[in-house]
Amino acid sequence: MITPNLKTVNELYSDFIQRTPPETPLFGFNEQTITLAALRARVDAYTGHLARLGVRPGVVVGYTLPNCPEVIYLYFAISRLGGCALPLYPVIPDRGKVGLLQRAKAQWVVTTGQQYASLKEALTQAESECQVVTVDAHPDGGVSLAAALPTGFDPDSVILRQTPPHLPLLIAASSGTTGTPKSVLMTQSNLAAEVYAASGLVLPFTDDCPQGYSTAMAFPLSTAAMIVVSGVMFSGVFMVFSADVSPVEFIKMASRWRVDSFSAPPAFYEAILSLPMLDSFDRASVKRVLGGMDFFSPSLMQRLKEKFPNLNSWGNGYGLIETSDVIMVAKGPVPADGVVPATGKVTLVEGVGNQIEVRDAAGECVPVGGEGILYVKGPNVVQGYLGNPEETARSFTDGWFCTGDVVRNEGDGSVTLLGRQKHLIKRGGKSVSPVAVQNHLNKLAGVKDSAVVGVPHPLYGEMVWAFIVRQAEDAVQLKDVMKHCRADLPNYMVPDQVTFVPGIPKKPGVGKVDVDTMKAMALKELDSMAGANND
Amino acid sequence: MTEKIAWADFAEKIADYTGLEKDDIRPEMNVYYDLGMDSLGLFSLGMYLTKTYEVNLPLSAVAAIETLESIIVLMNRQIGTPA
Numbered sequence: 001m002i003t004p005n006l007k008t009v010n011e012l013y014s015d016f017i018q019r020t021p022p023e024t025p026l027f028g029f030n031e032q033t034i035t036l037a038a039l040r041a042r043v044d045a046y047t048g049h050l051a052r053l054g055v056r057p058g059v060v061v062g063y064t065l066p067n068c069p070e071v072i073y074l075y076f077a078i079s080r081l082g083g084c085a086l087p088l089y090p091v092i093p094d095r096g097k098v099g100l101l102q103r104a105k106a107q108w109v110v111t112t113g114q115q116y117a118s119l120k121e122a123l124t125q126a127e128s129e130c131q132v133v134t135v136d137a138h139p140d141g142g143v144s145l146a147a148a149l150p151t152g153f154d155p156d157s158v159i160l161r162q163t164p165p166h167l168p169l170l171i172a173a174s175s176g177t178t179g180t181p182k183s184v185l186m187t188q189s190n191l192a193a194e195v196y197a198a199s200g201l202v203l204p205f206t207d208d209c210p211q212g213y214s215t216a217m218a219f220p221l222s223t224a225a226m227i228v229v230s231g232v233m234f235s236g237v238f239m240v241f242s243a244d245v246s247p248v249e250f251i252k253m254a255s256r257w258r259v260d261s262f263s264a265p266p267a268f269y270e271a272i273l274s275l276p277m278l279d280s281f282d283r284a285s286v287k288r289v290l291g292g293m294d295f296f297s298p299s300l301m302q303r304l305k306e307k308f309p310n311l312n313s314w315g316n317g318y319g320l321i322e323t324s325d326v327i328m329v330a331k332g333p334v335p336a337d338g339v340v341p342a343t344g345k346v347t348l349v350e351g352v353g354n355q356i357e358v359r360d361a362a363g364e365c366v367p368v369g370g371e372g373i374l375y376v377k378g379p380n381v382v383q384g385y386l387g388n389p390e391e392t393a394r395s396f397t398d399g400w401f402c403t404g405d406v407v408r409n410e411g412d413g414s415v416t417l418l419g420r421q422k423h424l425i426k427r428g429g430k431s432v433s434p435v436a437v438q439n440h441l442n443k444l445a446g447v448k449d450s451a452v453v454g455v456p457h458p459l460y461g462e463m464v465w466a467f468i469v470r471q472a473e474d475a476v477q478l479k480d481v482m483k484h485c486r487a488d489l490p491n492y493m494v495p496d497q498v499t500f501v502p503g504i505p506k507k508p509g510v511g512k513v514d515v516d517t518m519k520a521m522a523l524k525e526l527d528s529m530a531g532a533n534n535d
Numbered sequence: 536m537t538e539k540i541a542w543a544d545f546a547e548k549i550a551d552y553t554g555l556e557k558d559d560i561r562p563e564m565n566v567y568y569d570l571g572m573d574s575l576g577l578f579s580l581g582m583y584l585t586k587t588y589e590v591n592l593p594l595s596a597v598a599a600i601e602t603l604e605s606i607i608v609l610m611n612r613q614i615g616t617p618a
Contacts, residue, residue, distance in 0.1 A: 479552075487554075
């Protein structure tokens with residue numbers, strides 16, 4: 001168990017390595033099992049190397065690595081020295097990485113020997129003084145974290161004696177769905193709080209497997225997802241991951257390790273289900289699916305149940321980078337018929353110390369059943385945005401962070417997510433929650449997936465535009481959709497336009513719904529109509 | 536499109552768009568009161584009909600009318616009109 005009075009990641013790490021037997025398997029990577037002893041040896045070695053490079057409080061170390069255990073070693077080594085990690089998603093172009101390194105004033109960046117040359121060139125072009133270190137052999141004879149340390153090196157001689165809770169530990173950038181990407185600084189205490197919050201997502205499932213369980217992770221490690229990974233690891237859940245986070249590799253790995261859970265964004269589950277070779281894998285071990293970044297639709301859950309017949313439960317996390325990721329969770333059983341109600345209801349993880357409020361436009365708390373904007377305060381909430389005092393002042397007041405998410409107050413620390421404030425559709429004086437319409441569409445038989453966006457019209461405000469993916473072309477027609485919507489939704493929520501598409505456009509990376517692309521598709525159609533029909 | 540639109544076919548398209556049964560669609564139906572639409576709904580219906588029939592329909596004219604009959608009359612008037 002994690003002791004809730006530990007306030008920093010370093011205290012959690014020390015506690016974890018003391019109470020866990022050294023031979024305990026922590027995670028599987030490709031075909032290799034990493035035990036606690038192996039992890040400790042590598043974290044110690046990395047700590048030694050980074051200490052020699054001068055990593056200490058105030059020093060930022062970037063890293064851009066494919067999925068590999070080295071990311072985990074590096075994170076804890078940076079933490080123990082009091083440094084600050086800057087994960088750089090490998091798919092970002094080198095110039096983008098250099099920009100982020102410069103903005104964070106990073107002194108070091110860690111990558112692979114293979115990626116070294118192009119990253120070095122981009123840094124040189126930008127006249128950056130950030131130095132490149134590799135996790136394997138260094139092509140230019142520079143520092144390699146794989147090199148042996150002098151014999152007799154004692155890591156305890158270099159690590160922080162006491163870790164201040166407010167010491168910065170990780171810089172994370174939002175994925176940019178709200179406009180310009182914003183970076184936040186997460187502290188040791190933010191990330192310790194996140195360990196407890198993430199355990200609220202994974203621990204309830206240990207009830208039916210007291211010996212612990214395993215989960216295949218589809219979240220890339222060289223991102224802020226690392227903070228959830230540490231929560232999962234400290235909770236005693238055995239993680240399995242592979243270098244390549246493709247759906248094919250994921251399912252091969254899950255089958256090889258006979259994992260009892262999956263952890264992936266809903267879009268990734270869709271990709272798994274579309275694999276033609278899925279039936280050829282042993283899928284009997286999978287009992288639960290965990291998610292994040294988006295909702296599980298009833299259709300997705302039903303189709304997962306068809307392919308994974310022993311699936312019995314699901315869990316989903318809600319959080320933003322400003323709340324150091326997951327703070328609220330949703331979970332439930334998957335019945336034999338796979339029918340799970342569409343819900344965006346999430347509940348604050350207890351015992352972490354976070355609080356929520358639902359406020360109206362005037363800033364007053366709304367009663368249970370009322371709708372408003374979700375505000376969060378507590379140990380998970382970061383101080384503000386890096387180098388952006390205006391945005392910080394707008395979103396953070398007296399420790400309360402305005403999430404910008406529209407929710408219904410369900411009482412008892414629970415809310416139902418209705419969508420992003422900026423994505424609410426303003427139609428004829430009414431606000432329409434795209435998520436509510438989408439949840440309704442997803443209930444219709446034959447609908448595989450859907451997304452709803454507001455499309456501006458110069459005269460009439462915004463139109464409710466639904467994009468629908470059908471299970472088969474003849475599975476559902478416009479008439480069925482309209483009948484279904486008119487039967488249960490108020491008129492202003494009924495989609496004005498329905499476009500059937502082969503797939504919902506998703507952003508690269510974790511697969512967030514690409515609202516902008518859908519709006520652009522709709523506007524193009526609208527423009528072509530206007531062009532053909534101008535008076 | 537050059538052929539005039541028949542009421543039966545039009546009613547079927549309206550039924551598709553509104554989710555109502557075809558037999559319940561009548562020419563005198565008011566799009567606001569009977570179909571529960573608002574101006575944006577009517578505009579959207581106009582867009583749908585324009586797409587479906589490939590008729591060069593002035594959407595602003597659609598917005599100014601109120602019954603289904605007026606819409607089909609307007610569309611049939613437009614058929615054969617150069618774009």
